[in-house]
Amino acid sequence: MPGPAPTGGGAAVPQPPKQGARRGTALERRLAAERHAATLRRLEKASGRLATNAIQRMDETLSWYRRMPPEHRSWIGLVAQAGIAAFTEWFRHPEAPQAMSTDVFGTAPRELTRAVTLRQTVEMIRISIQVVEEAIDELAAPGDEAGLREAVLVYARELAFATAQVYAQAAEARGAWDARLEALVVNSLLSGDADEGALSRAAALGWGSPDQVMVVMGSAPDGDSELVVEAIRRAARRARLHVLTGVLGNRLVVVVGGSMDPMHAARALIGQFAPGPVVVGPTVGDLLSATRSAQAASGALRACGAWPDAPRPVLADDLLPERALAGDQAARRQLVEEIYIPLEEAGSALLETLSVYLEQASSLEGAARMLFVHPNTVRYRLRRVTDVTGYTPSDVRSAFTLRIALALGRLDAPGDRR
Known part of the structure; x- marks a missing residue:
């Protein structure tokens, strides 16, 4: 038969909780629930006063708020009221998932994110939270001060995340719209349809x-x-x-x-x-x-x-x-107007000398023999070509451009030039 249970050195045998301990735990939970309910009732009664105090504090401490038009200030007042009401609802069921950004910012128009910067919104939230924190001793039921203070801190963190989300979504939407607007301006320039409206859109983009x-x-x-x-x-x-x-x-x-x-x-x-x-x-x-x-x-x-x-x-x-x-008419006109016509106006000797020089494989001596002039004369005339057109006939790339310009100028009848 087994001996008596060891009294030392062995593992302790767990004992079931006493009936009094279970009753104590249940009583503590019931008292905590009653304190929570009492605090919630006080919050509901004081929510309007808290929102009014927050707006008054903003008017006293925020110079940018005082400078805002009445319409924007009224919207901010509604946001402050919604924020405190949302805290009350959140305090009622803190474990339930809630769309805080919709609860707090849903009352404000989208344009308010342009009128109020993120920094200003953070200042508004800080003041509202301070007003609630200063009233904790008054709002909390006796013994529930620590719980309400902790709830305010948690709610402030959640509200900060919700604020960042609202401004991030607004920035994304604004960025997508700006990208479409920018592409519209660029496309109008490329298609030749740009007008004063394009200037206005570009100015809206910061141009x-x-x-x-x-x-x-x-x-x-x-x-x-x-x-x-x-x-x-x-x-x-x-x-x-x-x-x-x-x-x-x-x-x-x-x-x-x-x-x-x-x-x-x-x-x-x-x-x-x-x-x-x-x-x-x-x-x-x-x-x-x-x-x-x-x-x-x-x-x-x-x-x-x-x-x-x-x-x-x-x-x-x-x-x-x-x-x-490739058929670019603007390029054809530019070659004729910037090369052929200036050479034509400078005298037939330049056109003739350039044409012969290019046909003689850029040979000064060959061009001189064809023109019955001294090579120095050819050299002088080619320098004049460079002065008139900006292109050097002895350069391979420039010679190609000059040759195309001469051909286009000859093809164009004088009456067709504009």
């Missing part, structure tokens, strides 16, 4: 009035277009440039302002483009005139395949001959 505006265009990288646009904005901020940008199809289009050096501006942004050509449109004086820069850049991007060795980035004007061959 200033830079004196120098150009368009940079290339292939858009794969991936989320929003991330591409944000990367362009970061690069522009580092380079202190104004930009409007958008991904249109497979093209990344950036309207750049605030740079006197187009190539420098393009190099600051080029890392965000996909591999391939990147072209820079001509510099213009304002945003509405950027249509010309955008269309030149678009034509140059299409014609880049005809010049495999083009630099990256490259000016659209450096691709004038390729653009003209």
Whole structure:
């Protein structure tokens, strides 16, 4: 038969709780519930007074609140009342899941997130919580002060998260709208439909009035277009440039302002483009005139395949001959107006000398024999060609541009030139 239970050195045998202990625990729970109910009734009675005190405290301590129009202040008053009412409801059932952002901020219009900054909202919440904390001794039932104080701290934390969520959602919605608006402005510039409305939309996006505006265009990288646009904005901020940008199809289009050096501006942004050509449109004086820069850049991007060795980035004007061959009427006119007509007006000797020189494989002696002049005369006339046009006939690339300009000028009848 087993011996008596050991009295030392062995494991203690658990004993069932005494009946009195169970009754004590139940009594404590009942008393706590009664204190909670009493505190809740006091909160419900004092909620209006607490909201009024919070609004009065804001008016005394927040200068920006006093400067607000009456309509906005009335909305803030409703938010304060909703916040205290939501705390009362939360205190009633703290374990139940609740959409606090809807309870507190649902009474305010969406425009209020533009009128009141996140910092100002935090100041409003801090004052409201302080008003409730200062009244804890009055609001709590005897013995429930610690519980109410803890509840206020937990609710303040939850309200802070709800506030951040409201402003984050507003920022996301505003960002998505701004992106669509920005893409609309860029597309109107590219299509030639830009008007005063485009200027208003650009101003709403924060576009200033830079004196120098150009368009940079290339292939858009794969991936989320929003991330591409944000990367362009970061690069522009580092380079202190104004930009409007958008991904249109497979093209990344950036309207750049605030740079006197187009190539420098393009190099600051080029890392965000996909591999391939990147072209820079001509510099213009304002945003509405950027249509010309955008269309030149678009034509140059299409014609880049005809010049495999083009630099990256490259000016659209450096691709004038390729653009003209691709059917770009603006490029044809520019070549004729900037090269052929000035040479024609400078005298027939320059046109004739340049034509013969190009036909003789850029040989001074060969051109001199064909023209029955001294080679120095040919050399002098070619220097005059450079002075008039800005292109050097002895340079291979310039010679190609001059040859295309001569051909286009001969094809155009004088009466067709504008």
